[in-house]
Amino acid sequence: xxxxxxxxxxxxVETHFQPxxxxxxxxxxxxxxxxxxxxxxxxxxxxLSRHWKIFDSNGAKREVEGxxxxxxxxxxxPGACYEYISGCNLKSDMGxxxxxxxxxxxxxxxxxxVEIPKFLLETPFRLN
Numbered sequence: 001x002x003x004x005x006x007x008x009x010x011x012x013v014e015t016h017f018q019p020x021x022x023x024x025x026x027x028x029x030x031x032x033x034x035x036x037x038x039x040x041x042x043x044x045x046x047x048l049s050r051h052w053k054i055f056d057s058n059g060a061k062r063e064v065e066g067x068x069x070x071x072x073x074x075x076x077x078p079g080a081c082y083e084y085i086s087g088c089n090l091k092s093d094m095g096x097x098x099x100x101x102x103x104x105x106x107x108x109x110x111x112x113x114v115e116i117p118k119f120l121l122e123t124p125f126r127l128n
Contacts, residue, residue, distance in 0.1 A: 004117035008041035009103065013119040018087070022123075027091045031121040035069075036083045037101075037114075039076040044106045046075045047082070052099040052116075057092040075106065093123040 003012040014034045021030035039045055052064040067073060074082045088097060098118040104111050 002117040002119050004115055005040065006114045007103075007112050008039070009045065009101075009114045010036075010038040010040055011101075011114060011116050012036040012038070013117060015119055015121055017121075017123050021087075024093065024123075029090045029093050029121075029123060030087060031090065032085055032087045033097070033119065033121075034083065034085045035116070036081055037074075037076060038081045039078055042078050044075060044077050046104045046106055047073055047101050048104055048111070049102045050099060050116075051102075052097055054088060054090075054097050055095050056090045057094040060091060069101075088121060090121060093125070095121045097121065 001012055001014045003010060012035070016032050018030040018032055022028055037047065047069060049065065049067050050069055054062050054064065070084045070086055076082050096118055099116040101114045101116065102111055103114050
């Protein structure tokens with residue numbers, strides 16, 4: 001698990017290879033990741049959007065942007081957490097992701113960026 005705190009928002013990421021949804025013979029590797037967002041500030045926040053950079057070990061790079069996460073723009077109270085699970089497919093057995101969230105402080109509608117820590121996407125057999 002990797003963790004990073006930006007502007008009082010703690011982001012933790014845990015990843016898993018999904019062999020049942022992968023097909024290495026066709027260069028298709030599926031990974032899931034669980035993200036926990038913890039609000040360590042005294043202000044209520046809302047996650048508005050995400051921006052991902054996804055890298056395969058074969059040199060491919062792609063970017064994904066969009067509103068919210070998994071179809072919602074969660075509001076997170078002070079001291080509370082929001083957790084979600086999503087997935088990513090790669091064309092190689094190893095890669096990584098990193099990115100950021102755009103957040104809003106509901107008290108004054110000010111926007112700020114929260115960095116998502118770089119996390120590896122690796123098949124278990126790659127580690128041997």
